[in-house]
Amino acid sequence: MSLDHLEKIQTLTKKYAAYSRTSIGLGYFVAAGLLPILFFAARALPVGVVGAVLGGLLSVASLGLWLWLRQYISSRLYQGFGVALAPKPVFDISFVLGMVLGALLATGLLFLLRSSGLMTFPNTYVFAAPALAIGAVAAWRDTKQHGDILGLTTFLFGGFVGGGINSNADNLTELQRTIQTIMFVAAPILLSSWGIRQHNEFKKLEQEFKTLSGQP
């Protein structure tokens, strides 16, 4: 056994443990599939309290579904050599407080914009904001990866803002609506290719592990 061998084990373990915990890879592929569904579902929501409640439920449900699917993918695809979990960073209370504060400020700002008549958008968005923040914090606590959570939050907010506002706001031109639709259809393609690329990297990692342990 050489030092190089030990270093190799160290590096491979770190990479494997990251996949084993979060299923970055095809987990993003699944997220890419959810994005257009969320976008068009948010578009179809009615304006008013019912829409707001449905919007909140939809945001939490989509997040929950994604987390469950991600876990399923992880156990099926990224734990073939057994479970090795990447270390969780220390619970960062300031990040959570920051998220909640940010959500409250954003919600307050949206109410002001709406009541002043500067912007027109449905209640859905306003009600969905705190729900998203809670979901985002939950997901962050689960994934412990800021990249993951940033992507996920953007993805959910994108679906709601793009979908919700697009269908109801009066101040969007037809061209703007079309651009938004194209964006929310094109984004999953990018997300998918990212996920597939990461999945292929995992396949290489798997091969390296097999070579290291002398497996065929």
Added chain:
Amino acid sequence: MTQTLNPEMQTLLELDRVIHEPARLVILTVLNNAEEVEFKFLETTTGLSKGNLSSHTSKLEQAGYLEVVKAFRGKMPVTSFKITQAGREALLGYWTALRGAIPS
């Protein structure tokens, strides 16, 4: 007559024998890079047989360098390992001592 050992030699003689064994060094290195690791994963990375692996992990557990976690996944019992703080310190101390013993 008392023979005085040079410092490098002294350091080498004082290396932690629990960690100095190659298989245990690999086990601790793996555990140091993950929060929790299953028996199966250690089996793959170390290439050790189940019996050998159990024996080495028991020695590390006795030394207080790792913690054994027994759980069930469905009806299947799963054994996992976690490095302890003492294990991390011992591993760090081992490498520090070994590097210190290498002549510059």
